[in-house]
Amino acid sequence: GENVEQHPSTLSVQEGDSAVIKCTYSDSASNYFPWYKQELGKRPQLIIDIRSNVGEKKDQRIAVTLNKTAKHFSLHITETQPEDSAVYFCAASRYGGSQGNLIFGKGTKLSVKP
Amino acid sequence: DSGVTQTPKHLITATGQRVTLRCSPRSGDLSVYWYQQSLDQGLQFLIQYYNGEERAKGNILERFSAQQFPDLHSELNLSSLELGDSALYFCASSAMTGGSTGELFFGEGSRLTVL
Numbered sequence: 001g002e003n004v005e006q007h008p009s010t011l012s013v014q015e016g017d018s019a020v021i022k023c024t025y026s027d028s029a030s031n032y033f034p035w036y037k038q039e040l041g042k043r044p045q046l047i048i049d050i051r052s053n054v055g056e057k058k059d060q061r062i063a064v065t066l067n068k069t070a071k072h073f074s075l076h077i078t079e080t081q082p083e084d085s086a087v088y089f090c091a092a093s094r095y096g097g098s099q100g101n102l103i104f105g106k107g108t109k110l111s112v113k114p
Numbered sequence: 115d116s117g118v119t120q121t122p123k124h125l126i127t128a129t130g131q132r133v134t135l136r137c138s139p140r141s142g143d144l145s146v147y148w149y150q151q152s153l154d155q156g157l158q159f160l161i162q163y164y165n166g167e168e169r170a171k172g173n174i175l176e177r178f179s180a181q182q183f184p185d186l187h188s189e190l191n192l193s194s195l196e197l198g199d200s201a202l203y204f205c206a207s208s209a210m211t212g213g214s215t216g217e218l219f220f221g222e223g224s225r226l227t228v229l
Contacts, residue, residue: 001172006156032215043116043204043220044157089157093215101170102147102215106156 002027004092006105013080014113021108023090024072032095033066033073034102038087047088048075051095080112117141120205120221128229132193135224137205139186145169145208146188147218148180152201163188195228202226 003026013019025033034049050057050064050073057064061080066073077084087109093102117140127133139146148160159172163182174180177195182188192199202223210216 034217036218043222044218045116045220046217049217091157095215101159101162101172102218103159103172104149104157 002030002092002101002103004090004103004105006090006108008108009106010109010111012111012113015080015082017080019077019080019084019110019112021075021088021090021110022072023074023092023105024070025092025103026071027092027094028071029094030092032093032102033064034091035062035064035075036089036091036104038089038107040086044089077110080110082112082114085110085112116219116221118205118207118219118221120203120224122224123222124225124227126227126229127195129195129197131195131228132191133195133226135190135192135203135205135226137188137190137207137221139188139205139207140209140219143207143209143219144186145210146182146186147206147208148174148188148190149204149206149220150201151204151223157204160190192226195226197228200226200228 006023031052036044037047038044063076087107089104091104119138144165150158160174162170180190204223206218206220
């Protein structure tokens with residue numbers, strides 16, 4: 001089955017700096033890669049996702065890149081703000097099939113210092 | 115508010131006991147997912163149901179079982195509880211047809227403490 005590795009487990013940056021979180025996946029058939037943000041004591045929420053037919057996707061200060069050959073994808077947050085502090089999870093699955101077993105990485109705790 | 119409702123929010127029980135966690139998906143969503151979140155294991159996929167049928171199974175223990183009812187709500191049953199089962203259990207639903215993956219909408223979770 002799919003296995004998703006995520007690094008780093010913790011990340012501390014100064015406000016205004018950029019943050020990068022990296023993930024690798026094992027199943028070459030995976031083609032859907034979402035990122036979820038979980039604030040302290042709250043539920044995970046989707047912030048951005050990418051399918052394997054594109055290499056990069058941006059949404060304001062957030063971008064995700066995908067390298068299918070190397071089987072890794074990354075989340076980039078620019079101009080970080082204190083409200084970006086949270087745990088971020090990457091995930092992978094096969095989109096378009098009949099199963100939705102979305103497999104998550106173990107998470108990255110991002111701290112943005114004012 | 116995601117529209118996914120989970121009950122109970124908190125549950126404290128003893129080892130060896132059995133509990134049932136309940137989830138109501140967003141209106142119209144046919145897929146329900148269960149995840150276990152513990153401190154060092156992130157979000158562990160347990161099981162997925164689509165329109166009453168089991169579609170995918172993750173690392174779900176034999177002591178755990180789930181089902182999805184005709185009204186689409188789902189229950190996760192945990193039996194012979196052990197200390198290590200203490201965790202936050204999330205239910206999520208998806209609007210994707212056919213059981214495929216799409217955006218998951220998570221409930222607030224049920225926090226289980228086994229003493």
